[in-house]
Amino acid sequence: xxxxxxxxxxxxxxFDITDAQSLEAxxxxxxxxxxxxxxxxxxxxxxxxxxxxxVGKLMNDVKVLAQERFNxxxxxxxxxxxxxxxxxxxxxxxxxxxxxxxxxxxxxxLNEIKQIFLxxxxxxxxxxxxxxxxxxxxxxxxxxxxxxxxxxxxFFIRRNDTGSKDDLVLRTHTSPVQIRxxxxxxxxxxxxxxxxxxxxxxxxxxxxxxxNQVEGLxxxxxxxxxxxxxxxxxxxxxxxxxxxxxxxxxxxxxxTEPSIEMDIWWNNENGGQWLExxxxxxxxxxxxxxxxxxxxxxxxFAFGMGVDxxxxxxxxxxxxxxxxxxxxxxxxxxxx
Ligand code: PHE
Numbered sequence: 001x002x003x004x005x006x007x008x009x010x011x012x013x014x015f016d017i018t019d020a021q022s023l024e025a026x027x028x029x030x031x032x033x034x035x036x037x038x039x040x041x042x043x044x045x046x047x048x049x050x051x052x053x054x055v056g057k058l059m060n061d062v063k064v065l066a067q068e069r070f071n072x073x074x075x076x077x078x079x080x081x082x083x084x085x086x087x088x089x090x091x092x093x094x095x096x097x098x099x100x101x102x103x104x105x106x107x108x109x110l111n112e113i114k115q116i117f118l119x120x121x122x123x124x125x126x127x128x129x130x131x132x133x134x135x136x137x138x139x140x141x142x143x144x145x146x147x148x149x150x151x152x153x154x155f156f157i158r159r160n161d162t163g164s165k166d167d168l169v170l171r172t173h174t175s176p177v178q179i180r181x182x183x184x185x186x187x188x189x190x191x192x193x194x195x196x197x198x199x200x201x202x203x204x205x206x207x208x209x210x211x212n213q214v215e216g217l218x219x220x221x222x223x224x225x226x227x228x229x230x231x232x233x234x235x236x237x238x239x240x241x242x243x244x245x246x247x248x249x250x251x252x253x254x255x256t257e258p259s260i261e262m263d264i265w266w267n268n269e270n271g272g273q274w275l276e277x278x279x280x281x282x283x284x285x286x287x288x289x290x291x292x293x294x295x296x297x298x299x300x301f302a303f304g305m306g307v308d309x310x311x312x313x314x315x316x317x318x319x320x321x322x323x324x325x326x327x328x329x330x331x332x333x334x335x336x
Pocket of ligand 1: 172256
């Protein structure tokens with residue numbers, strides 16, 4: 001009996017397995033219900049009682065041996081097969097983390113603003129961030145001694161190459177793009193002009209040396225103040241919801257007359273407060289004169305709003321510096 005078992009054991013060890021077919025033959029020969037291992041167990045009936053335990057153990061070892069050989073050969077064949085299709089990466093190596101991008105909160109806010117004005121029939125224009133005094137100030141009717149030209153607000157840029165007078169500035173607002181547009185083309189003009197602007201201000205949670213504006217300009221025959229206010233109210237409703245509480249106050253800008261500012265009511269823990277969202281007004285005839293638009297034939301309105309404020313209110317961002325640090329832990333919060 002012991003001999004029989006040992007012979008079976010040798011047979012199992014020596015069986016020639018080279019491919020899927022011989023593997024299957026092995027399985028049928030030894031592991032199937034009618035295979036030699038099961039047959040061997042049938043012999044247990046003839047084993048004397050006192051030897052049953054020892055023989056049973058030997059038989060079981062053979063069974064495990066057969067199963068293990070089968071598993072091993074099967075795995076070997078499978079591995080050989082994948083190799084035929086080229087080297088495979090080790091799938092147990094941890095993958096590099098991948099970072100999916102997200103829109104910057106300023107981009108999200110700007111896209112919303114653009115969508116609203118595109119619906120209202122405006123197109124989109126832009127201009128340079130490096131401006132000259134004429135476009136940033138003079139053509140916009142700033143008197144030569146206006147405080148906004150002061151060193152404290154404006155970054156002046158020295159023009160080394162030409163040796164000409166230092167009249168380059170980082171634009172302090174997007175209004176110079178109005179000037180470029182009106183010089184380039186005749187009315188009607190109905191455009192928004194998004195862009196980055198720069199002011200020489202101390203960096204704090206509330207102010208930064210750069211921020212973003214969206215300028216608006218509508219010039220045609222008989223554009224009215226009523227149309228300006230209607231457009232701004234429409235914007236406020238689409239941006240902040242149809243129940244938005246707003247107010248329009250008189251204001252002053254050198255390039256618009258009359259000038260206004262619009263506030264919206266912002267609810268917060270302490271009840272709420274009025275927040276200025278934009279400046280606007282009717283284009284001053286002096287501006288038309290500076291760019292060669294006939295101020296007798298045409299009127300127009302202009303507005304300028306801050307994008308950073310809108311994004312900060314929308315997402316409860318309490319420090320403007322977060323918008324420019326580009327910390328990935330901050331940016332990842334704005335997945336759409
Ligand atoms: N340029 C002004 C500012 O930066 C905003 C403005 C634009 C006001 C157009 C009136 C008309 O504050």
